[in-house]
Amino acid sequence: MADQADIAAMHRAVELAARGLGSTSPNPVVGCVILDASGRLVGEGYHQRAGGPHAEIHALRAAGDRARGGTAYVTLEPCNHTGRTGPCAQALVEAGVARVQHAVADPNPQATGGADTLRAAGVSVGRGLLAEEAEAGNIAWLTSVRRGRPFVRWKYAATLDGRIAAADTTSRWITGPESRADVHRLRAEADAVIVGSGTARTDDPHLAARDIEGAVQPLRVVVDTGATAVRPGARILDDTAATLVAVAEDADLSAAGHLKDVVRLPRAARGLSVPALLAVLHERGVRSVLLEGGPTLAGSFVAAGAVDQVVGYLAPVLLGAGPHALGEAGITTIGDALRLRMTESVRVGADLRITATPADATEPHATTARPTAAHATTDHATKEI
Known part of the structure; x- marks a missing residue:
């Protein structure tokens, strides 16, 4: 002993x-x-x-x-x-x-x-x-070895009633500065950050990890089925970090000469194949992914069984209307609900950060705080927290 x-x-x-x-x-x-x-x-x-x-x-x-x-x-x-x-x-x-x-x-x-x-x-x-x-x-690396794909952490920010934006689509800022800083820590710990075309088109996000000393910048990934969302001059195309744009196999790239790194993926029921995307990333050495973006993209990953951890930042705010954090995920009855096991809840400024993992996961997942659908789709826009 x-x-x-x-x-x-x-x-x-x-x-x-x-x-x-x-x-x-x-x-x-x-x-x-x-x-x-x-x-x-x-x-x-x-x-x-x-x-x-x-x-x-x-x-x-x-x-x-x-x-x-x-x-x-x-x-x-x-x-x-x-x-x-x-x-x-x-x-x-x-x-x-x-x-x-x-x-x-x-x-x-x-x-x-x-x-x-x-x-x-x-x-x-x-x-x-x-x-x-x-x-x-070490859960990200362990998961990638056991499952042969990157570990996927889905991050979102929402009000207490589950809204990620108001009815008029405004959302800056739902959460406080402490939560937004914490997200940059998550980015710095990830090998790749993924958003969909809705976020790329509406928010023009940068997706780099800011104010983290010594951070290795993650690969920035945009799921852009039709190759129309990442426009010339987009912030995600600067030289802060590498950027990969995933498009459909039959996408027209005649107007996409400004994209330096493009991968063609097979289409699925709605958008691109999530397993195919994760396979490409794994081949590139990506072992951990931070999934950002909107509810549709998140729903696609949930439906594909490709979410290993959920990190939700809940702000003490009520809206009563507006988009929810999670979109269509192939769940039609309560018996099919994805049950989660809460592993951590902690105050971050005025907000509450909740971490949870799928309760029926076949491999062990985090049970304590760390020290300190088969398709990807165009997601609804959501502001960076």
Whole structure:
């Protein structure tokens, strides 16, 4: 059974892992803490960027010879393969670590097996310490590996009666400045931000992460079936970040010479295939998506079973009329309702941020707060929060 020192060390490793959110894709976020043989902290580290040293290597470098006979606490099973960096399991063995505790097993078939390598070398291995917390912090990458597509977080802002705009379409600002700043944090943690043509046409959004120090800008994606929404000079076409425009296979691109990166996707019942879009993004190394935009686009992803997490910002405001947050999602009876499991509720300024995951998800999802339809369609316009 883990003692308080074990728990404290792994908790610190989870905190360290969170520092890599938004900068390690397509790799996971990982934290590592090393205690020497007497239980003193001698090294810690986290995976800082894709292609750079893994968390274990940073921690081992800090610990030096003091790691010999000690214990390593890692949020994810140490890798067992050589890619752009060497296998961390072997590095731990060579450092003379006597014991390794990892929170979550590595589901990646190319990297798994680190625990077996450690055991074969005589290292004592434990698994599952603070697994729930480590899973929550790394849920985007874990979901992408388990499902073979990017993790999708749907974000929306609404009044208490579920309206995202007034009857005359005005919506700036439903939520307060604190919530709007929090959305930029979500953007900075995502590999891609997706909106539909309605938002692109009406709001001319920028979709970059602002005021986040060191942020790696996400890929900006517009679902524009007819290739008519992203006009020359649109803010989304500036050089702040890359932009991908998804259009129908038969879309006329004769007037779209201003679009630098276009992908053609098959049509679905209403718009473009959501699975096809996510497959393209996954092939490009996108492991996490922030779904923004309007209710129609959100409904398409919900109908496709492609929403892994919902983050709703609810403002203490009532409108009584206007568009709802979620459009047609293929749900016609209460028995088919998508039931969600609330994992977090927290005040953000004057607003309430609620995080929830599908209750019937087949894979484990976040159950605690982090440290700190088969088609995509043209969505109704909705202002950025």
